[in-house]
Amino acid sequence: MSRYFLGIDAGNSKTVALLADETGEILGRGRGGVGDIYGTATEELAVDAVVAAAEAALADAGVSAERVSAAALRLAGVDWAEDERYWEDAAARRLPGLRQVSIRNDGFALLRCGTVSGVGVAVTAGTGPAVAARGHDGQEYCASWWIQHALGGLGLGEAAFRAVVDAEIGLRPPTLLRAELLTLYGHHDVADLLYAFTRRGSARSGRDYAAAARSVLRAASASDAVALEMVRSASSTFAGLARVAAERTGLVSRAHPATEPVPVVLGGSLLTSELPAYREALVKDLRRELGAVRVAATAASPVAGALLDALAEGGVELDQERHDRVLTTSHPADFLLT
Known part of the structure; x- marks a missing residue:
């Protein structure tokens, strides 16, 4: 019997959801509105958007929520412990059929877009900035509101x-x-x-x-x-935040330098642009702050990373084939339109 997995990425322009089976084949897609509880008139409107995207993906695949083995919700606005608790309660109330749900800030969605393991530092520069990291032992850190700089x-x-x-x-x-x-x-x-x-x-x-x-x-x-000067100033601050994230998750240490390059995933329209000034400046600054780095810039949608998280958290062994299938699946033009 097939197992199914749900990934959701919610932000301040849209919310998108993907449903796949254990091979990584995309079976359903769904969209909703703004899914950030800090970006809507009421928190429940953000919940409505996430629920709408999830239900649309399930309906598109013809799969009930009860048949989903794991769901990964990567949501803008999960910044404090109380925000995570709010979404846990909302998911239990509005999507009660889902058996296993993980909730993280949307900055984490990018990590598996660059590494199969999901270990490393993710730096996103779209309309706004995000920095998140996961260590080899599973320890996680998200800069969230500690980013008091206009870097996006x-x-x-x-x-x-x-x-x-x-x-x-x-x-x-x-x-x-x-x-x-x-x-x-x-x-x-x-x-x-x-x-x-x-x-x-x-x-x-x-x-x-x-x-x-x-x-x-x-x-x-x-x-x-x-x-x-604008680009260099923003880049320097971003690289410093990446170092903080790497230190908080044990990827680097001032006392014990890393013995292997730190994986860094770059995403968002500014860092994946065909105009390379910001990306080149950031790579240079990352090397100054972190030492050896292995940088991957990806134009993959963060919802793909959320789906990969759901697969991994649901017990699927993520090999390169599954990873690549999720990342390279094409979508209708209007699905990811902002």
Whole structure:
């Protein structure tokens, strides 16, 4: 009789779920809305999104929840022990058929996208940042709210906006970002750009800044000094957080240097971009902070990592064949659309 496994990745743009059998063959997919309890008007709305994605994946596969051997929920907003308890209660209440459920911050989902074992450090730079790690003995660490730095796309975009405004009034040097942002947002001059973002009743929101992150990467790749400094500053902080995560999980020690390279998985749109400035800077800084590293950048969706966690936690021996099958399975274009 087949065994089934459920992986869910929930964030601030969407929630997605995959159901597979023990071979790693994808049988069902599901989508929901925002699944972060910090990002919805009420916590129950986030639960609704996760439940909707799970039920859709189960229905797509024609499998009942009672037949699922293990489910791995990797959720944005699982930041404190009380958040994990909240989701444990919610899963028991809203998805009572699931027998074995693990709940972790979504930063952990990336780990198995890079290593079969799930051991190492995961660094994600998408709209926001995440750092998580797992040691050889299973010890885990997630930086979560200890990341008090704007290291993702939103932070880079806001920094670019400030740099352009400052340069316009002579507080900072000229930068290629001026032309980049005017083209991106469709304005003729910086005064119009500033007005569009700051006037009363503006349709622009804080998340609009994130669109400028790629402008920073383009300018940095063109050796723009202002953009390069933004990338280098963010990279240095990210690498320091990765070192903290590696130390907390026993992957490195100041007293006893690692005897083998530390696995580091990079994910998110900024670190997997065809524009390499951020990724190259981070790899250099990781080597400074951690010593020998084995870096893998993956464009795989974190939901694939959540599913791999479910398989491993459900007692399936994860070999390279299963690992690769989950990661290389293609999905409908609208399934992972943000």
